[in-house]
Amino acid sequence: MFEHTLMPTRMRGRFSAEELADFELAEPFAFTKGVRTIRVAGRTFFNPYRSGTLLYDLRADPEQRAPIVDDTVELRMASLLVELLRANDAPVSAALSGDMFPTKTLRVLAEELSALRGGSATISLNQSID
Incomplete structure (x- = not known):
C-alpha cells in the first residue's frame, strides 16, 4: 500500500528522512491538475x-x-x-x-x-x- 501526497507532512510534522529515502514521483491524478505526486510506502500502527x-x-x-x-x-x-x-x-x-x-x-x-x-x-x- 502506498501514500500519495503533494506535501510530505503529517498532522504533527514532516515525513522522516527514512520515509522519503525511497520515494517515487507518481503520475498525476485527475484531481492534481497535472502535478505529479510523491509516492511513499504506506504505514500503519497495527494490522x-x-x-x-x-x-x-x-x-x-x-x-x-x-x-x-x-x-x-x-x-x-x-x-x-x-x-x-x-x-x-x-x-x-x-x-x-x-x-x-x-x-x-x-x-x-x-x-x-x-x-x-x-x-x-x-x-x-x-x-x-x-
Whole structure:
C-alpha cells in the first residue's frame, strides 16, 4: 500500500528522512491538475486486517456496538466502495494488486467470503478490484 501526497507532512510534522529515502514521483491524478505526486510506502500502527470488515448501521446503532454480519450487505458495500474509488481516480494500491492480495474479482471475494461463512453470496458488480 502506498501514500500519495503533494506535501510530505503529517498532522504533527514532516515525513522522516527514512520515509522519503525511497520515494517515487507518481503520475498525476485527475484531481492534481497535472502535478505529479510523491509516492511513499504506506504505514500503519497495527494490522488493519486483524479485525476483518466491520460495518455498522449508524442510524440504528450510533454507538457502533453491533456490527452487521451479512454477506450481501458487505459485498454491496465493497462494490460501492470500488465504484467510488474508480470514479475519483484513486490510485491502484499494491495492497490490491501486489503481494499482499493477489488480483481477484469481487465475485471471487464473494465466493471466498461465502465459503468462510458457510453460506452463499451474490453481487451485482463483477469487476476486477485492481
